[in-house]
Amino acid sequence: MKLQSIVRIAVLALPLMLVSCKSHKKVVDTNVSMAAKPQDADFMQQVRDNQQTAKFITSKVKFSVEVGPQKLTLTGNLKMRRNDVIRLQLMAFGFVEAGRLEFTKDYVLIMDRINKQYLKAPYRQIDFLRNSGLNFAALQALFWNELFKPNQGSEAVVLDKNKTNTPNFSTIESGDDMIISLEDGKMDYSWLASKNTAIIRMANILYKDRFNGNTQLNWDYSDFEVFSRKMYPKKHMIKLTTPEKEVKLGITLNYLGSDTEWEARTEVSNKYREVTVDEILRRFMAL
Numbered sequence: 001m002k003l004q005s006i007v008r009i010a011v012l013a014l015p016l017m018l019v020s021c022k023s024h025k026k027v028v029d030t031n032v033s034m035a036a037k038p039q040d041a042d043f044m045q046q047v048r049d050n051q052q053t054a055k056f057i058t059s060k061v062k063f064s065v066e067v068g069p070q071k072l073t074l075t076g077n078l079k080m081r082r083n084d085v086i087r088l089q090l091m092a093f094g095f096v097e098a099g100r101l102e103f104t105k106d107y108v109l110i111m112d113r114i115n116k117q118y119l120k121a122p123y124r125q126i127d128f129l130r131n132s133g134l135n136f137a138a139l140q141a142l143f144w145n146e147l148f149k150p151n152q153g154s155e156a157v158v159l160d161k162n163k164t165n166t167p168n169f170s171t172i173e174s175g176d177d178m179i180i181s182l183e184d185g186k187m188d189y190s191w192l193a194s195k196n197t198a199i200i201r202m203a204n205i206l207y208k209d210r211f212n213g214n215t216q217l218n219w220d221y222s223d224f225e226v227f228s229r230k231m232y233p234k235k236h237m238i239k240l241t242t243p244e245k246e247v248k249l250g251i252t253l254n255y256l257g258s259d260t261e262w263e264a265r266t267e268v269s270n271k272y273r274e275v276t277v278d279e280i281l282r283r284f285m286a287l
Contacts, residue, residue, distance in 0.1 A: 040171050043171060043178055043193075043195075043198060044147070044169060044171065044180060046198035047147060047180070047191075047193050047198045047199075047200060048146075048147060048154075049198075050197075050198055050199055050200075050230060050231065051144070051145075051146050051154060051230070052082075052144055052145075052146075052227070052228060052230050052232060053228055053229070053230060054082075054227065054228035054230075054258050055081060055082050055258070056079075056080065056081055056082070056258040056259065056260055057078070057079075057080045057144070057227070057232070057256065057257075057258065058077070058078065058079045058080070058256075058257045058258060058259040058262075059077070059078050059253040059254060059255055059256045059257065060075070060076075060077060060253070060254045060255050061075065061076045061077060061078045061088070061251055061252065061253055061254070062074075062075055062076075062250075062251075062252040062254065063075070063076060063090065063249065063250065063251060064248075064249070064250035064252075065247075065248070065249055065250075066247065066248040066249075067245070067247050068245065068246070074090050074091060074092065074098070075091045075094055076088060076089045076090045076091045077089040077091075078251075078253065079259070079262055080140075080143060080144070081264055082140070082144070083105075083140070084104065084105070084264055085102065085103065085104050085264050085265070086101075086102070086103040086136075086139060086140060086143055087100065087101070087102045087103075087266075088100070088101040088102075092114075096113075097113050098112075098113055098114055099111060099112055099113055099114075100113065100266060102265075102266050103136055103139050103140075104136060104265070105135075105136045105137075106122060106136075107120055107121060107122050107123070108120070108121055108122075108123065108126065109266060109268075111266070111268070111272070116269075116271055116272045116273060117272060117273050117274075117275050118268050118272045118273075118274055118275070119274070119275050119276070119277065119279075120268065120274065121277055123135045123136070125277060126277055134205075135151060137151070137152060137154070138150065138151075140154070141154045142203055142219055143236075145199075145200050145221055145232065145233055146200070147180065147191060147200070149168070149182070150182075150184045150187060150189070168182050168184075169181065169182050170182075173195070174192070176194065176195055176196070177192050177193060177194055177195060177201070178192075178193050178194075178195050179191070179192055180192075180193060186207060186208045186209065187205065187206065187207055187208070188204075188205070188206040188208065189203075189204065189205055189206075190203075190204040191203050191204065192204070197231075199224065199231055200221060201220065201221050201222070202218070202219065202220050202221065203219040203221075204218070204219075205217050205219075212243060213242070213243030214243075215240075215241070215242050215243075216239075216240070216241040217238065217239070217240050217241075218237075218238065218239040218240075218241075219236065219237075219238050220236070220237040220238075221233035221235070221236060222234075222235045222237070223235040223252075225256070227256050228258065232256065234252065234253045234254075234256065235250070235251070235252050235253070236250070236251040236252075236253075237249075237250050237251075238250075238251070
């Protein structure tokens, strides 16, 4: 596949997936033994206690992208600093940076290194982000394998064990798992967590639109390993389903680390041409 085709699919498909809406699928079990009582707020508190305490997560990454009949595999890097930035670098042929996705608290940056184009926009200017409540805090929670509240993130999930019912959230048993749910307007959020380990194995976000059709984002987690004394998933399988398209993305992390020696912001050269959100969307839908 030509380098330009790789960029066209990957640089357009990845950001559109990561900033869309829903999840729904079961995940394989992990061989971790933790005491967990599946009782509403107590169980949810244990889920929250499993959150990462590391400030940095960095890793070499293998991406698999499938857009309709088109499939490709890329390598790259993932660099995250808690409450600050999420960066994905996409490499073509293992040594050429083809694209870069950068999510900060204030904006989304999408760079096409090959064609020297970029998009930089605040979350409120991207309709499907604004409408679904998917800002930086929510994206961070998805990447870090955490519960979150819409427009607030994981830090807002503070539970009172003395209350018989946890406000907004609800739980229900499903075999060996617990389903944690939250409804917010047109959005339905749910997480699948193991009753035995209280580890999140799936995140589910549904955007309901009775006129244009629902949009779903399935985010499954597997292959957990100990990182900074907590369990963290090395495999993220994501599927975006819209009324028009289905896009699948696999992210496999290798060599998990906590490298701190990197610049947290990307400076865009004046050699790059800025494109609009509409242009990105048109190109994506034309794939």
